[in-house]
Amino acid sequence: DQQVKQNSPSLSVQEGRISILNCDYTNSMFDYFLWYKKYPAEGPTFLISISSIKDKNEDGRFTVFLNKSAKHLSLHIVPSQPGDSAVYFCAGKTGNQFYFGTGTSLTVIP
Amino acid sequence: DAGVIQSPRHEVTEMGQEVTLRCKPISGHDYLFWYRQTMMRGLELLIYFNNNVPIDDSGMPEDRFSAKMPNASFSTLKIQPSEPRDSAVYFCASSAEAGGRRGYTFGSGTRLTVV
Numbered sequence: 001d002q003q004v005k006q007n008s009p010s011l012s013v014q015e016g017r018i019s020i021l022n023c024d025y026t027n028s029m030f031d032y033f034l035w036y037k038k039y040p041a042e043g044p045t046f047l048i049s050i051s052s053i054k055d056k057n058e059d060g061r062f063t064v065f066l067n068k069s070a071k072h073l074s075l076h077i078v079p080s081q082p083g084d085s086a087v088y089f090c091a092g093k094t095g096n097q098f099y100f101g102t103g104t105s106l107t108v109i110p
Numbered sequence: 111d112a113g114v115i116q117s118p119r120h121e122v123t124e125m126g127q128e129v130t131l132r133c134k135p136i137s138g139h140d141y142l143f144w145y146r147q148t149m150m151r152g153l154e155l156l157i158y159f160n161n162n163v164p165i166d167d168s169g170m171p172e173d174r175f176s177a178k179m180p181n182a183s184f185s186t187l188k189i190q191p192s193e194p195r196d197s198a199v200y201f202c203a204s205s206a207e208a209g210g211r212r213g214y215t216f217g218s219g220t221r222l223t224v225v
Contacts, residue, residue, distance in 0.1 A: 002151070005191060034213045043114070043201055043216030044153070051211075096208035097166075102152035105220075 003027045004092050006101035015108050019077040021104050023090035026071065028084075030092035035075050038087045038103070047088070048075070063100060080108045115218035116202050122223045128190040132219045133202030134183055143203040143214055144177055144187050153201070159185065159209065163177045 005024045013019045031052045038046035050057040050064045061077045091098040115134040144156040157167040163208045179185040203214035
């Protein structure tokens with residue numbers, strides 16, 4: 001039972017353009033959401049987070065939007081850079097546990 | 111800080127063999143997590159420890175999987191006997207708290223291939 005879903009396995013974007021990665025969830029008890037970034041042969045690293053009481057959080061080129069009524073969050077990267085090419089995981093937190101999606105592989109084309 | 115250290119980086123084994131994955135968490139982190147990454151299910155939590163005590167092992171697939179944490183600086187995940195469907199990347203992660211707002215620090219993972 002996948003509580004967090006990333007329905008796009010991959011995404012390609014031109015350098016300088018906006019990348020939008022999407023995530024849907026089913027568990028209304030999630031009180032926090034995180035995005036992780038993962039390069040090949042490395043472990044996931046924390047990127048940005050958002051509390052369920054907010055609808056937007058911004059950190060430099062990265063912005064996460066949360067739509068609770070739709071149970072949907074998205075990560076915007078503007079402008080996209082080749083170094084952003086990686087797999088991005090979203091995760092929802094309830095209690096002491098995080099539930100991760102399957103990841104979206106982003107390729108930024110120079 | 112060397113981060114979370116996992117060994118081996120790659121493991122290829124034959125079906126039926128015992129496999130042991132190892133993890134050294136960040137010093138001072140009281141929580142240790144074992145995750146498995148597959149294409150179909152993403153990152154799945156297998157088990158987590160707090161102060162060396164297993165707290166939740168509900169994600170362990172079956173009795174063939176076992177995990178131990180004999181001390182604060184070492185944990186193992188064992189699969190016996192291994193099967194081809196166990197092939198995945200296994201991550202260890204540690205944290206000073208469970209459910210913290212920056213999540214966990216992950217190791218680089220062990221890619222397991224069972225043939």
